[in-house]
Amino acid sequence: MQMTHQTPHVRLDSRAVGALDTDLVVVPTFEHDGFADVPGLAQASGGEAVAARDRGSFSGKPFESLIIGTQGAGWRTSRVVLVGAGAVAACTTDVLRRIAITGALTARQHRLRRVAVLVRAGTSVAPADAAQAVAEGVTIANYDGASFKTADHDPVWLDEATVAGLGGSDALSAAAERGVILGEATNQARALANEPGNRLTPTVFAERGAALASAAGLGVEILDEKAIADLRMGLLLSIAQGSQEPPRLLVLRHEPAGAVSNITLGLIGKGITFDTGGISIKPAENMDKMKDDMSGGAAVIAAMAAIARLKLPVRCLGIVPMTENMPGGRAIKPGDVVTSAEGKTVEILNTDAEGRLVLGDALWYARKLGATHLVDLATLTGAVVVALGKTTTGLFGRPQPWVDAVLEATRRAGDRSWPMPIFDDYKELLKSEIADFSNTGGRPGGSITGALFIKEFAGDLPWVHLDIAGTAWAEEAKPYQPKGATGVGVRTLVHLAMAAPAWSAAK
Numbered sequence: 001m002q003m004t005h006q007t008p009h010v011r012l013d014s015r016a017v018g019a020l021d022t023d024l025v026v027v028p029t030f031e032h033d034g035f036a037d038v039p040g041l042a043q044a045s046g047g048e049a050v051a052a053r054d055r056g057s058f059s060g061k062p063f064e065s066l067i068i069g070t071q072g073a074g075w076r077t078s079r080v081v082l083v084g085a086g087a088v089a090a091c092t093t094d095v096l097r098r099i100a101i102t103g104a105l106t107a108r109q110h111r112l113r114r115v116a117v118l119v120r121a122g123t124s125v126a127p128a129d130a131a132q133a134v135a136e137g138v139t140i141a142n143y144d145g146a147s148f149k150t151a152d153h154d155p156v157w158l159d160e161a162t163v164a165g166l167g168g169s170d171a172l173s174a175a176a177e178r179g180v181i182l183g184e185a186t187n188q189a190r191a192l193a194n195e196p197g198n199r200l201t202p203t204v205f206a207e208r209g210a211a212l213a214s215a216a217g218l219g220v221e222i223l224d225e226k227a228i229a230d231l232r233m234g235l236l237l238s239i240a241q242g243s244q245e246p247p248r249l250l251v252l253r254h255e256p257a258g259a260v261s262n263i264t265l266g267l268i269g270k271g272i273t274f275d276t277g278g279i280s281i282k283p284a285e286n287m288d289k290m291k292d293d294m295s296g297g298a299a300v301i302a303a304m305a306a307i308a309r310l311k312l313p314v315r316c317l318g319i320v321p322m323t324e325n326m327p328g329g330r331a332i333k334p335g336d337v338v339t340s341a342e343g344k345t346v347e348i349l350n351t352d353a354e355g356r357l358v359l360g361d362a363l364w365y366a367r368k369l370g371a372t373h374l375v376d377l378a379t380l381t382g383a384v385v386v387a388l389g390k391t392t393t394g395l396f397g398r399p400q401p402w403v404d405a406v407l408e409a410t411r412r413a414g415d416r417s418w419p420m421p422i423f424d425d426y427k428e429l430l431k432s433e434i435a436d437f438s439n440t441g442g443r444p445g446g447s448i449t450g451a452l453f454i455k456e457f458a459g460d461l462p463w464v465h466l467d468i469a470g471t472a473w474a475e476e477a478k479p480y481q482p483k484g485a486t487g488v489g490v491r492t493l494v495h496l497a498m499a500a501p502a503w504s505a506a507k
């Protein structure tokens with residue numbers, strides 16, 4: 001197997017961008033840009049930087065790009081790529097991160113190993129945010145999803161990336177370092193989610209997660225099928241029983257000295273290494289995509305590792321229930337009733353609604369281990385894709401201050417999310433004639449009833465559920481997002497941990 005990602009060496013350099021020794025300079029380009037703050041560009045490009053726009057071949061609209069040769073005017077580098085940045089006023093941290101990804105991917109496509117991304121003057125992005133976003137972007141661009149090819153595939157990796165136009169302070173260097181760690185974590189989650197179900201079984205997933213976690217300095221525990229049975233996790237076991245592969249429950253702990261007192265952030269991720277639907281089997285078309293049904297779990301593992309590497313002063317607990325969902329002679333059947341570790345009974349009306357089951361036991365366990373605030377991440381429902389499409393994550397939860405804290409973290413992370421309702425009315429749909437509730441509410445409000453099911457296991461704790469079924473996997477390539485696993489949620493969780501001093505006071 002080839003390498004999935006590499007971390008470029010990122011540094012800051014505040015000298016004039018033309019003076020940098022690099023292979024490609026990425027210039028974010030606004031609509032109607034005069035490049036007043038990029039001395040020499042107009043001249044070194046022979047007027048092309050501006051002429052291209054007058055000709056109509058490049059307008060500065062977001063993420064379109066144009067490579068131009070440069071020489072003279074004191075420029076050291078022989079190429080720049082203009083990357084559209086839209087209107088100056090609309091150039092946010094998010095746009096800057098995407099520009100960095102676009103530019104860095106362009107460098108790799110042209111087999112260039114050194115890139116500099118210019119942070120332009122005039123936007124409202126704070127310098128530290130800009131440094132972090134660019135560092136994230138260039139790192140995220142250094143990922144390759146085709147790692148199982150053995151021939152005709154020879155990706156070029158960036159080894160050096162420069163945040164240009166900024167520098168000279170420890171705070172900025174720290175921000176760039178943070179960006180690299182966040183970018184790396186994103187890539188780790190993508191690599192796990194991209195891994196096929198035959199290779200990433202629950203056992204292997206747990207081992208890989210444990211390895212990433214211990215390398216970062218986290219406490220690690222893998223519960224096997226016996227330990228899971230001892231805890232009477234009937235929901236997780238009911239899904240696992242149809243598979244030849246035994247389940248695992250990965251428990252990660254970050255317990256730093258001097259942590260914010262009285263809080264433990266509990267992060268729970270769905271870890272279905274392959275979802276066939278079970279006896280309620282899925283149609284063949286696109287079933288292969290269900291290898292990514294552990295994206296939430298991968299995000300939790302990668303985020304926990306980043307939280308440890310950043311030494312964030314907040315106690316965190318990561319819990320990932322891992323199993324396949326398979327049909328077979330021992331598989332659960334529609335109509336079966338199972339008992340959760342908490343004691344609540346569930347009538348399983350559809351074996352394809354497995355994510356909420358494994359999460360139910362995992363949320364209970366997070367509470368048992370002392371979590372005070374819960375966030376779960378799951379590729380939970382097709383319904384959320386119908387509601388919000390492929391680029392927005394559905395966000396559910398309560399109480400409002402906790403929802404707001406997580407929403408703010410998604411914004412800072414660039415993981416676009418939108419709040420969804422969890423009115424009690426919808427609970428009707430989960431009624432069972434014979435058990436405490438059923439595991440499906442039918443098609444209406446499908447993502448909401450999924451969330452309400454999970455809420456049953458959150459106790460009274462502040463809880464947010466992120467349904468990433470649409471956002472975990474990109475089906476279409478964008479300049480800033482290749483096809484495949486996106487690593488959604490990783491940076492959200494880290495930003496949430498970073499903001500702990502703020503939200504723990506609010507509560």
Ligand code: BES
Binds near residue numbers: 350352353440442
């Ligand atoms: N893993 C799927 C959800 C999913 C669907 C993720 C499409 C990514 C893309 C989940 O386990 C599932 O099958 N959900 C069912 C629930 C239903 C049976 C209530 C669904 O969405 O159809």
Ligand code: MN
Binds near residue numbers: 351352353
């Ligand atoms: Mn399913």
Ligand code: ZN
Binds near residue numbers: 354379380
């Ligand atoms: Zn699933």
